[in-house]
Amino acid sequence: MKIHEYQAKELFKKFGMLVPEGDVATTPEQVGQIADKIGKPVMVKSQVHVGGRGKAGGIKYAENAHAAWEISKQIFGMDIKGCTVRKVLVTEAVDIASESYIGIIIDRAAKKPVIMVSPAGGVDIEEVAAKTPEKIFKMHVDPMLGLQNYQALTLGSFLFKDMKMARLAADFIKKLYITFMHVDGSLAEVNPLITTPDGQMWAIDAKINIDDNGLFRRPEIEAMRDPEEEDKYETQAKNAGLSFVKLDGSIGCIVNGAGLAMATMDTVKHFGAEPANFLDIGGSSNPEKVVNAMNIILADPNVKAILFNIFGGITRCDDVANGIVTAVKQLNPPVPIVVRLTGTNEEAGREILQEVDITATSSMEEVVKRAIELAA
Ligand code: GDP
Numbered sequence: 001m002k003i004h005e006y007q008a009k010e011l012f013k014k015f016g017m018l019v020p021e022g023d024v025a026t027t028p029e030q031v032g033q034i035a036d037k038i039g040k041p042v043m044v045k046s047q048v049h050v051g052g053r054g055k056a057g058g059i060k061y062a063e064n065a066h067a068a069w070e071i072s073k074q075i076f077g078m079d080i081k082g083c084t085v086r087k088v089l090v091t092e093a094v095d096i097a098s099e100s101y102i103g104i105i106i107d108r109a110a111k112k113p114v115i116m117v118s119p120a121g122g123v124d125i126e127e128v129a130a131k132t133p134e135k136i137f138k139m140h141v142d143p144m145l146g147l148q149n150y151q152a153l154t155l156g157s158f159l160f161k162d163m164k165m166a167r168l169a170a171d172f173i174k175k176l177y178i179t180f181m182h183v184d185g186s187l188a189e190v191n192p193l194i195t196t197p198d199g200q201m202w203a204i205d206a207k208i209n210i211d212d213n214g215l216f217r218r219p220e221i222e223a224m225r226d227p228e229e230e231d232k233y234e235t236q237a238k239n240a241g242l243s244f245v246k247l248d249g250s251i252g253c254i255v256n257g258a259g260l261a262m263a264t265m266d267t268v269k270h271f272g273a274e275p276a277n278f279l280d281i282g283g284s285s286n287p288e289k290v291v292n293a294m295n296i297i298l299a300d301p302n303v304k305a306i307l308f309n310i311f312g313g314i315t316r317c318d319d320v321a322n323g324i325v326t327a328v329k330q331l332n333p334p335v336p337i338v339v340r341l342t343g344t345n346e347e348a349g350r351e352i353l354q355e356v357d358i359t360a361t362s363s364m365e366e367v368v369k370r371a372i373e374l375a376a
């Protein structure tokens with residue numbers, strides 16, 4: 001799950017990191033009031049779940065409250081990489097002497113968090129990694145031991161030659177690590193971490209992504225969810241108990257089990273086509289899930305064929321077949337449907353599918369090839 005900059009900054013503040021004073025607004029009038037309260041020049045910052053807002057014109061400086069009110073009228077409603085701006089953060093504008101980058105992600109291969117720092121902050125870190133990798137320093141942390149002081153100081157020293165500043169940065173990194181662990185983060189990033197001409201250090205941008213699998217034990221983080229920012233169909237799928245990720249291809253995939261769903265996507269790609277989605281209907285085989293799944297997939301205009309790949313175990317092929325029959329009758333899909341059934345109650349499932357003139361195969365290769373043919 002993603003959260004907004006203003007929410008990430010609330011967490012930063014809670015864990016002792018310095019962030020400029022500010023508040024979130026949904027109307028130009030509120031922007032004016034907040035700026036008035038701050039009583040200094042402000043930044044008006046669009047709150048959307050994408051990066052690069054500055055470059056896209058979604059972050060503007062305003063000299064005073066009136067200017068902030070005026071400029072926010074341009075920012076509200078702006079489209080940034082497909083996201084509409086509905087909220088802005090109004091925050092004290094600070095003088096910048098230097099911009100650095102600090103970030104933490106999980107290194108899955110190492111099974112550890114990895115902290116990355118770079119003195120080339122304020123710009124796209126992927127670009128720094130591609131063009132000047134020597135400007136990025138990485139360090140893994142053993143999650144059982146936590147981040148050690150010497151590690152934090154090593155990272156801080158990579159950013160600043162001045163010992164006082166290196167210590168300030170080390171302190172920031174330690175707090176960011178604690179925040180990251182506390183929220184079950186998959187990413188925590190400050191870009192830029194800035195210094196002011198009088199030697200203070202502030203986070204002026206903040207990004208935190210949460211591992212969805214940790215959310216059940218973090219109700220206060222779950223409460224930060226902004227449904228308006230999330231993909232409508234992914235939300236619908238979640239509410240229907242399905243794991244769904246939208247992709248850009250033309251083969252709609254409905255599969256039971258995450259591993260089989262991945263294998264199905266790989267096979268689609270192997271035979272030269274692109275999957276339209278990842279969708280796992282899960283282990284149980286409630287026919288209603290199939291109807292919901294089909295509904296969600298059919299909402300995507302790119303879908304040219306629907307491919308069912310069902311490996312019956314706990315999931316029963318006849319239940320899935322009943323779901324397919326109901327869905328076909330109810331939704332009258334405008335695209336061809338191909339089905340592979342194998343395992344528990346396979347024969348019964350095949351028979352049920354006759355009702356809607358679908359002949360199920362038991363070969364995965366065959367069904368994938370057929371879906372691609374029909375979608376062409
Ligand atoms: P992003 O473009 O989505 O990463 O948004 P940021 O919050 O990182 O802002 C983009 C850039 O705007 C920063 O790298 C800064 O250069 C600039 N910026 C943001 N806040 C301030 C501020 O308070 N003062 C100044 N001088 N520049 C700022």
Ligand code: MN
Pocket residue numbers: 122191192205
């Ligand atoms: Mn940034």
